[in-house]
Amino acid sequence: MHVLKNKEISHGKLALIFSTPALFVLTVTVLIPIIYAVYLSLFRYKLKRAKKPFVGLQNYEKILTDEKFWDSLTTSLIFAVSVVGIIITVSFFLALLLDQDFPGRGWLRALLLIPWAIPDVVNALLWKWLLHPAFGVMNALFSMGGMIDEYVAWLSSMPSAMIWVVIAYSWKNIPLATLLILAGLQTVSKSLHEAAMVEGASAWQRTLNITLPLLKPTLTVVLIFETIFALKVFDLIYVLTSGGPGRSTSVLGWSIYINTFKKLDFGSGSALAMILGLITLFIAIIFYSFLDRGERQ
């Protein structure tokens, strides 16, 4: 029990008092906007129109019957699966490397943070210049290496536009995933590895049978985070490809932007945002249920 001005208050009440400011901020900045977006999604809310009638679920119906939505969803899923696959794989091996004891490990860990520390838009601009069709470093490198005969407009055709968007996104997000996995690796007892070594297990066998099973909770959390982040991607697409060429990199985040801020259709844009939110939530629940089942076993 805590004593405050001669009155005793319970731990529960104290926790409530301390968390009230945070709850207030979350309510104002997250909960209310979400509720308002749900509300808007039920109206034909176009800024350019004087009348903004209630239309119920019509915005949702229109979106779900529009082939552009399914194209964008497919693009988002292709993007998410690609980047999450690359990020998890590369981060896992990088974390294994950084968990070893070698000279300069501290420097390498610090260097790894650089891409993560770069703001998203700056990262996108950086890649835009690297990939410039006339003056880009990538073209110069590939040309010097004899891999291309003439400079290539990487962002003007498929599948190269999507491949480079995936690479640019992965480059930026691998450091965070690596750090999380590295933190997970620190919890794996060295004695287990030592015992396995005594039994004659190879490095690969130890990774497969000790490290991976014990890292499962960490990897699942990374998987959830990265999937959610990847499904929400917008700024990289905005700067690098504007959803193009054509609609080939038009992910759901880009479609929401076009509907809401180009067409000024806040009703449809909000409905699309709700659908993306539900898809993300659904995927997160599936991952969590796997995590939960794994922990019970």
Add this chain to the structure above:
Amino acid sequence: MRKTITILFIASFCFLGTALAKDDVKLAGWPYQVDVVRENLERFNSQSGLNATYMPVPSNEYHTKLVASFTSGTDYDVVYVRDSFLAEWASAGWIVPITGLPGVDDYMADLPQGIIEQMSYDGEVYGLPYYSGNSVFVYNQRLLKKAGINSPPKTWDELTKQAVTLKQKGVVKFPIVIGLAANENSILRNLEIISAGFGGRFFNDKLEPVFHQKNSGVKKALAWIADGISKGVINRASISQGDGEIDQFLRSGTAAFTIVTDYEMKVLNDPAKSDEAGNIKNSLVPGSADAVSGTIGYVRLYSITSRADKAKAWKLIQFLGGKDATGAYYVPKRWALEFGLGFSPAPLYKDADVRNSISGWINPDLLQEQAKYGINRAYRFVPYFSDWESDSWSAFQEIINGADMDSSLDKLAKNWNELKSEY
């Protein structure tokens, strides 16, 4: 203690009063030459006794941020307006007409009819021009001579042939670059120009789509671009390059032909910014058997918002787009002389300083000739245009990259008709 609080209270009240008194007229605009705009406003403030302030808003987000500002009760009195926003902002009542204000008729007498139409919605004029002009075709004379070509192309077919020659002779790998990025300033604008050169239009006078019809100029333009990219004479990078970005190819000599807005010629021929300064020339946009040439005009104007004190805002607009207290077109002339921005008031065409200045980087006679081939784009002044336009960008890019032209254009025509009936 009480005394201190009283003094602080009075001081803060005075500060607040001063701060409020400072903003007689608030101007919002995209951030082009911010320092120059502020210098101009200082001159206005000293001449008028008013206090005008300028708030630069990022170009890429200008439309979005201003619309958000209007819908939430804007704080701005005068705003920059692109002609493509005019119908939307005027029909929503966010900006107000200047018709009937003192001196308007005199300003209108100095402006060409085409520019007045471009600044009008529903029969009312909504401001004075910030800058205006046309898109022009440009070529690199040095590169053409190197390939043995003595004069610029007059038709699109001739352009392709010249580009093939430049490529085959190894003068430049991708001779043509055109802004075909998916944004307001690129793909549709350039398609309008090229289509006009093929004698085509996107919509007829009744605002019905004609671009999807058999053998339309738009189809010819799209086919010409797709063919040029497949032959390697049009740089495929065009698809990801927007207005402003294609300049780099001309300035570095990595392209020989493009289409730009007239004022960009100044940068292309500026020795401090361009390796090819002095080599970049303008000529008429190529034509075809169906048309001599074609181009599109543009106007950026100053408009008064619905929240403004109209008398004060009109004073600022006259200073910025019309005459200052000395009776001179001070600001439009300054933009033309120092930055090469296009202008519309007739007296500036006769101004010796202006003529001498622009002759250094653009051929004024050809510029004047090009303006005669400007096409009417009334369809851009309907409120649903921007909805249709943002869907059209990706569709055109897909066609250029090989999607079926007929079905894609039919879908776009259907989309237009649906929006038209919805509005």
